[in-house]
Amino acid sequence: MSTSLVTVFGGSGFIGRHTVRALAKAGKRIRVAVRHPAKGFFLPPNGTVGQIAVVKCNALEADQVEAAVHGADAVINLAGVLHSSGENTFEAVHCDAAENIASAAKAAGARTLVHVSAIGADKDSDSAYAATKGEGEARVHEAFPEAAIVRPSLVFGPEDDFFNRFAAMARFAPALPLIGGGHTKFQPVFVGDVAAAIVELVRDPAPGGKVYELGGPNVYSFKELMELMLDAICRKRPLVPLPFALATIPAFVLQFLPKPLLTPDQVTLLKSDNVVTGANTLATLGIVPTSVEAEVPAYLWRFRPKGQYDDFVRDRVQA
Template identity: 45%
Template sequence: MQDLVTVFGGSGFIGTQIVRALAKQGLRIRVAVRQPHLAHTMRLMGDVGQVEVVQANIRDEASVRRALKGAQACVNAAGIHHETGRQKFVGVHVEGAANVARVARELGVARLVLISGIGADAPDADGYVGSKSRAERVTREAFPDATILRPSVVFGQGDKILNNFAEMAVFSPVLPLIGAETRLQPVFVGDLGRAAANAVLDPEAAGRTYELGGPGVYTMREILEYVIAQTGRRRSLVALPFPVAGLIAKLCAPIGLLTPIAPPITPGQVEVLKRDNVANPELPGLADLGIAAPTTLEAVGPTYLYRFRKGGQFADQALTAA
């Protein structure tokens, strides 16, 4: 294949790492984002002229077509964790995915990779998880050879799980524990980025679905205990039954709809935690995409959670993980 890859959502938490990994492979990247003026630093991910930033909204087919013109491959990493303004799950995850897949097929794009999530195959899912499931379906309908990557919860600097609970631990004497025994298999965002880049380049990945989990499996209780240990704060865990957590999430939803502030708990998070979020061993995983030694949570977590300790980087370095 030639060397132009369009990455939708390329300036996001996951998209940035995909762009970085593609650049290291020597490819040219077109980063397609809604607000390009906020993504100017993306050009620093590669050599001069290697990374281009363009305006595109995957809900708008015309802008998708412009972003894909001349590309040989594309990655759809666009996604939202909560609804706000015009950004709704159906619009971004479902209609947007359909636009990308349909236009990519029409323009003769050779490779398409969709970033989904573990649990997207749940038959009874709705809301956030249900929209991911429908995104997979419409993508495959329009582009049968698409590669689908389903990561477990993703950690790394800027993540939405460890950072959120660590920030909460700074101000609150208690932390809400939802799905205490639900098992998670956190995957490092850098490993996910490299896996996505390898999926673009590997012809054997066409038409396959991968479930990507890191080297460790933790219960939700263990994740929160790890955050408490790393932040060095004495905090209690208060278990919230799913009905109560769901009600609180619904009450918090207007925060995301009416303000730029992310709600502390979202219905999507509650939905995800109702089931184990662990990679299916019967499906190909990280190793099949060239990530033989995935990064551990313990190796990376302390590098960005230190800022939530009393004293920040000057805090006692003797803190150990739970």
């Protein structure tokens, strides 16, 4: 096993767990820095004994970040939020924590830093999510100029928040909303491909730091993704266009839920397409992207009506 140590912030999250698993397979020693170590209890069995350690760290606290990156050869930042909550605001996590991590990684002598941002990151965006992602990238670049910036489009995979959420909604809702008419374009990228890209950037950091935009093989409208999801769960639901201006009304109310279903900032985000436009992509890293059609039906089957659910399980067992 390689002795190189990689510190991963946000390793207990959706992309984080796949990245930790891929790093373990690549033979790295991994230190996962999380606010709540109990939430990372499932990670160590992905490696050999002692290969993966989970340590307590709030990335907003500079001294905790310094301790977490001590001795690290590489650092990966996957900490992010989709909505502000308490002290964990967009500004705090995407900008201040990102700067803490980049500065500490540089001071610790880390060879490389992979900072995960998002397509659409832009300091001048009307969306607070995208604007703070843009500001965070700038601060990371300042503190660690060689850092690789990774901007995924919508990420899909077994625990994703997009297909699973809408499939769960489709079980009970009589119709599904098409915010802004459902015309927004996405280039969904498989979580395993994002993890593979991050491992590749740790293994072979590009000199000078670059921005990588990660998307899948196809571009879909939001409406097409809803149709694909409904097809995968064998359900029919009317798709009802909801203009952006009208969508902000339910979003205003829903943002106050502990885990908001929709926020006004997400409505703003949906006004811009989320597709790859940059020069460095999965292909640059030698990764062939996985399609939505190849993966999504295999993890959404549990949302099918009882009859089709049984058929699906029987077909899989017989296959």
